[in-house]
Amino acid sequence: MKKSVKILLVVLACVLVIGGTVGGYIGYTHTYHPSKWLVEGDDAAEDIALADSIDTLDMMANTWQEAVPQTEIYNLIEAHFNAPLPEGKTAKKAIVIGYDGCRVDMFRFIGNAKRTAIGTLLADGGQAVFSYCGGVPYPAENTQATSTAPGWCSMLTGVLADQHGVTNNGQPKPVEPKTLLLSLPESGKIDKSAFYVSWDGHFSKKNATYINEKTYAKENGVNATFCRALSDAGTKKNILSDLRKEDCSDFIFLTLEYTDHTGHRSGFGPQNPKYVSAFRDAEDAGLSFIETIENRATYDSEDWLILITTDHGGIGGSHGGPSFEERMTFIVSNKEVLA
């Protein structure tokens, strides 16, 4: 082989190797945001049975066998607004950050990362517990669907589908029993509430879950905002805008669809890098809410309860059924109120 040809081949090989490495890195960066997620196990996509996987989550304050019902969200919010103001505080506020369809085994990607919403709450004195949906604890056969509407409705009313009447999506709840969005401002415990979503099934269609509550609020002058954006990015923008106001909403409830939509499209669980990435998008949004709250000019005089939770898990490309993967959920708080 001529010397010039040899040199040409070496140069070509170098270009291929360097190009492949850089290209791969860019692809990796795009999917996993590694600059923000300095945790181990980024490539841990091996398929571990969920029970074995979540047994290793040492940040949890209970075991999955001791999981609390998802209605606990209602009790926590009620208890927060019923308790007297702590010394030095002049206002009570609460936010429930909902990651729709987020499996609890996503917690293995959090580690001790303070640059995540859940990691930040835990590092600042919060707690995390296993929770469950479906009406009764696993392994008993579920008494309500592990679906979006029954799940969030149980958290917002404190009762199960046999009492709130929402057994699946597409069923408008009667005004009674009222959700916290209505009951808190109506009882005078707070001045105003706000419900931020992008999914049209909550209150933007004829058969949406809270369409009757939305109408009731309007007709009866209840200070409750029902605000729908076209995407999670819009939801995030709306919430940040609220939280930056001096007189922001006293109770905010929101759902982000990153994990649910990705799960339906390409599979729920840690084996799907797109699902892991969607979880990270949800956590990035959650962290932006927490940081904005902590940066409020009046933050030191406010008593905030911050909760992060989900309505159900998922298996394959769906949820609604009785499996362990669909039933196990979680609740994270910014203070010691869970266990």
Ligand SMILES: [Zn+2]
């Ligand atoms: Zn859902």
